[in-house]
Amino acid sequence: MCTRLLLVMFTLAGGLMITTGSAQAGQNAALYLAAGSAAENTERNVRDKQGTTLTPEDQKETKSDIKITAHIRKAVVADKSLSVDAKNVKIITRKGTVTLRGPVENEAESMKLQQIAKQTHGAVQVNNELEIKAP
Numbered sequence: 001m002c003t004r005l006l007l008v009m010f011t012l013a014g015g016l017m018i019t020t021g022s023a024q025a026g027q028n029a030a031l032y033l034a035a036g037s038a039a040e041n042t043e044r045n046v047r048d049k050q051g052t053t054l055t056p057e058d059q060k061e062t063k064s065d066i067k068i069t070a071h072i073r074k075a076v077v078a079d080k081s082l083s084v085d086a087k088n089v090k091i092i093t094r095k096g097t098v099t100l101r102g103p104v105e106n107e108a109e110s111m112k113l114q115q116i117a118k119q120t121h122g123a124v125q126v127n128n129e130l131e132i133k134a135p
Contacts, residue, residue: 065093068122072098075116082109089113089130096124103133 069091077087086109089102098117104110110130117126 099127
């Protein structure tokens with residue numbers, strides 16, 4: 001009985017080590033591949049660490065601000081004409097002021113997102129800090 005238990009524990013531990021090792025290798029490969037790609041935005045994210053720009057962590061927890069952000073996000077996700085980048089922009093609401101940040105495909109997407117935010121009930125101001133991706 002004790003030998004059987006040890007065998008099961010050994011098998012589980014070995015499987016866990018193999019799984020962990022392959023997961024780590026996959027993460028390293030993804031980091032290596034992303035380093036030279038257009039998706040690499042480490043430099044762009046440095047400014048967020050300096051505290052000079054709003055990040056989603058700056059979202060206020062008031063019911064009205066959360067409701068505004070949720071309404072905008074729902075409208076953005078439902079819009080089939082927007083790119084994946086546009087659907088994933090940062091939407092931060094503080095005291096009714098909405099800030100839009102992140103990359104979009106073109107000026108038309110930037111304007112569309114701004115329009116959605118401006119038409120949202122409760123939004124008193126919209127700061128469009130969206131960035132047009134380089135061609």
